[in-house]
Amino acid sequence: MAAIDAVARAKEIRELIRVHKRWDALFAILGLLAMMVGILTLVALFTEMVVDGLPRLNAEFFTNFPSRRAGQAGILSAWVGSILVMIVTASFAVPIGIAGAIYLEEYAKKNWFTDIIEINISNLAGVPSIVYGLLALGLFVYTFGFGQSILSAGLTLALLILPIVIVATREALRSIPQHIREAAYGCGASRWQVVHDHLLPYSTPGILTGVIIGMARAIGETAPIITIGALTFIAFLPPVPFAGDPPAGLFDWLTSPFTVMPIQIFNWTSRPDPAFHQNAAAASLVLVVMTLGMNALAIWLRYRLRKNIKW
Numbered sequence: 001m002a003a004i005d006a007v008a009r010a011k012e013i014r015e016l017i018r019v020h021k022r023w024d025a026l027f028a029i030l031g032l033l034a035m036m037v038g039i040l041t042l043v044a045l046f047t048e049m050v051v052d053g054l055p056r057l058n059a060e061f062f063t064n065f066p067s068r069r070a071g072q073a074g075i076l077s078a079w080v081g082s083i084l085v086m087i088v089t090a091s092f093a094v095p096i097g098i099a100g101a102i103y104l105e106e107y108a109k110k111n112w113f114t115d116i117i118e119i120n121i122s123n124l125a126g127v128p129s130i131v132y133g134l135l136a137l138g139l140f141v142y143t144f145g146f147g148q149s150i151l152s153a154g155l156t157l158a159l160l161i162l163p164i165v166i167v168a169t170r171e172a173l174r175s176i177p178q179h180i181r182e183a184a185y186g187c188g189a190s191r192w193q194v195v196h197d198h199l200l201p202y203s204t205p206g207i208l209t210g211v212i213i214g215m216a217r218a219i220g221e222t223a224p225i226i227t228i229g230a231l232t233f234i235a236f237l238p239p240v241p242f243a244g245d246p247p248a249g250l251f252d253w254l255t256s257p258f259t260v261m262p263i264q265i266f267n268w269t270s271r272p273d274p275a276f277h278q279n280a281a282a283a284s285l286v287l288v289v290m291t292l293g294m295n296a297l298a299i300w301l302r303y304r305l306r307k308n309i310k311w
Contacts, residue, residue: 088154168210
């Protein structure tokens with residue numbers, strides 16, 4: 001009887017395994033179909049954008065200012081403004097984010113105060129971007145008096161990506177084996193020497209990846225930039241330092257009015273003329289290439305730097 005029960009039990013187990021394998025296969029098929037819906041939609045949209053916008057890409061498109069005539073309109077002020085805003089964003093978000101992450105991970109004591117800070121940082125990463133725009137409008141534009149300028153836009157986007165930089169830096173620091181810290185302390189190194197000479201070099205790939213991904217998000221944001229008053233039509237560039245009559249100051253461009261690529265695309269798509277829609281498709285293609293390029297740079301830097309790391 002015991003042998004018969006064992007055989008029956010084995011058959012039940014095999015049948016149960018077959019049923020579970022069928023469910024696993026069904027779930028894999030459903031997951032693949034769901035993924036293909038997203039991928040095919042993205043491919044269709046990107047293909048349409050390339051077909052519409054690629055014929056419009058030429059040298060004049062990058063060197064001309066926006067115009068009321070679609071054939072003469074370009075993105076010079078938009079891509080220059082995007083680059084300048086990204087410079088301001090990186091100048092504030094990167095050092096503050098990395099310093100804050102180092103403090104929380106290596107210096108701060110684990111108590112209720114740091115727990116509150118960590119919870120707030122995690123929550124800020126999920127706050128809609130328009131909220132940052134409203135905050136910047138009241139804080140940078142009116143309270144600090146920066147106006148509707150490149151500085152206000154850069155600080156707004158810096159606040160937007162700051163949680164991303166902090167979280168990415170902390171994860172990169174946590175990935176370093178504890179024995180590296182213990183060995184450095186055992187050799188008499190101070191806490192700052194451990195951070196500066198060991199932790200930062202080893203965590204650089206992860207930090208750079210987080211920074212570039214954050215910048216790639218910031219370059220495509222529209223809502224906070226519109227909120228603080230970016231211009232939808234601008235036919236001049238910010239002042240070049242030490243140029244003009246009288247010569248512009250070194251940082252006069254920070255207070256200049258501006259526009260960025262998403263705003264220029266929004267302006268063109270809101271017009272009824274199909275020729276402006278073609279311009280918008282071309283500008284969107286440029287923005288997508290810029291974003292993909294930044295993500296590709298993050299992958300390449302992570303690969304190159306990790307090859308040189310020896311634990």
